[in-house]
Amino acid sequence: MEQKVLEQKLTDFFEELHSHPELSYEEYETTERIKRELHAAGIEILQTPLKTGVVAIIRGAQPGKTYGLRCDIDALPIMEETELPYKSEIPGKMHACGHDFHTAAVIGTALLLQERKEKLHGNVKILFQPAEESSHGAETVLQTGILSDVEAIFGLHTAAYLPVGTLGIRAGSVMAAVDRFELNITGTGCHGGHPDEGVDTILVAASVIQALQSIVGRNLNPFHTGVVSVTRIHGGNTWNVIPDKVELEGTVRSMDKEDRVFIEKRMRGIAENTAAAYGAKAELLWYPGPPATVNEETWSAFAEDVAKECGYEVVPQRNSTGGEDFAFYLEKIPGCFINVGTGVGYPNHHPQFYADEAALAPAAEYFARLLEEALGK
Ligand SMILES: [Zn+2]
Numbered sequence: 001m002e003q004k005v006l007e008q009k010l011t012d013f014f015e016e017l018h019s020h021p022e023l024s025y026e027e028y029e030t031t032e033r034i035k036r037e038l039h040a041a042g043i044e045i046l047q048t049p050l051k052t053g054v055v056a057i058i059r060g061a062q063p064g065k066t067y068g069l070r071c072d073i074d075a076l077p078i079m080e081e082t083e084l085p086y087k088s089e090i091p092g093k094m095h096a097c098g099h100d101f102h103t104a105a106v107i108g109t110a111l112l113l114q115e116r117k118e119k120l121h122g123n124v125k126i127l128f129q130p131a132e133e134s135s136h137g138a139e140t141v142l143q144t145g146i147l148s149d150v151e152a153i154f155g156l157h158t159a160a161y162l163p164v165g166t167l168g169i170r171a172g173s174v175m176a177a178v179d180r181f182e183l184n185i186t187g188t189g190c191h192g193g194h195p196d197e198g199v200d201t202i203l204v205a206a207s208v209i210q211a212l213q214s215i216v217g218r219n220l221n222p223f224h225t226g227v228v229s230v231t232r233i234h235g236g237n238t239w240n241v242i243p244d245k246v247e248l249e250g251t252v253r254s255m256d257k258e259d260r261v262f263i264e265k266r267m268r269g270i271a272e273n274t275a276a277a278y279g280a281k282a283e284l285l286w287y288p289g290p291p292a293t294v295n296e297e298t299w300s301a302f303a304e305d306v307a308k309e310c311g312y313e314v315v316p317q318r319n320s321t322g323g324e325d326f327a328f329y330l331e332k333i334p335g336c337f338i339n340v341g342t343g344v345g346y347p348n349h350h351p352q353f354y355a356d357e358a359a360l361a362p363a364a365e366y367f368a369r370l371l372e373e374a375l376g377k
């Protein structure tokens, strides 16, 4: 395909996706749009029980392994504040994480690989994954078993910290494990003027919150990264009554498997024992999300080599305490999650987030080369 034709095609598709954002697990129209593009190019779509999302396959004419390329397709419940001519047509929904960019670039890769299938050694499964923003789309895909024969996997994310023409690649842990917790503190409610007659849950909550902040500062290896954030507190409903219950909620981020277990254990110990010291009770509920995103070493080095061949500047990928459900794949399949520079500007999830279309066609070509060369190794 001529470069100009590819650029135009991907730009049009990207803009179409951008103006029609759909939230996690509601990506029905997006799914239809992706299928339409794949059909038009004669690319095989695999049957899956997925309600939204698509898995396509490019079968190389030469024998070889099966590798995977994944993009995500969902948008966010954000009111778009850009002045783009193709801005969201759906109030309160926006592609503010660049998943429209991922989808368009990966469609480009699919088209290029389809053209080159005579020379391709093995197969490429191309996954358009639903519900990344819910943190659980990847698990839904893994449960289908559709990736069971995939021996290496690659993924991409827009990077608003990198200019167009730059990729961020680094081996090791690049994004955090994302866990949610709820913490319920139970005491004895009483008159606000007679705290002696009850167990003050508000005071206990204050002590627990303070003490939780000692975990990262005092217990975690100072060279490691961790975050404990209490983000919601609810207790009481009037001025002269001490409530018998306070509910807390928040999130924990960690970059390392052992730290993840350690932080949870310390939180439980601090909450239960602090509460007990006041005669109250604390119950910690833990809701695990994606693990840390860990890029495999040899594939990261390989991805960097191919990037340089393609004329990209490569910089070390930035550490992030944000999460990414691509981590679920990397837990099972070696591979690399790559940051694609889409122009320095507002960060992901910002109502003015913008991804530069100039980065689309080069990214499509890069991932086509990456998969082609990886299979030909
Ligand atoms: Zn996001």
Ligand SMILES: [Zn+2]
Residues within 6 Å of the ligand: 097, 098, 099, 132, 157
């Ligand atoms: Zn994202």
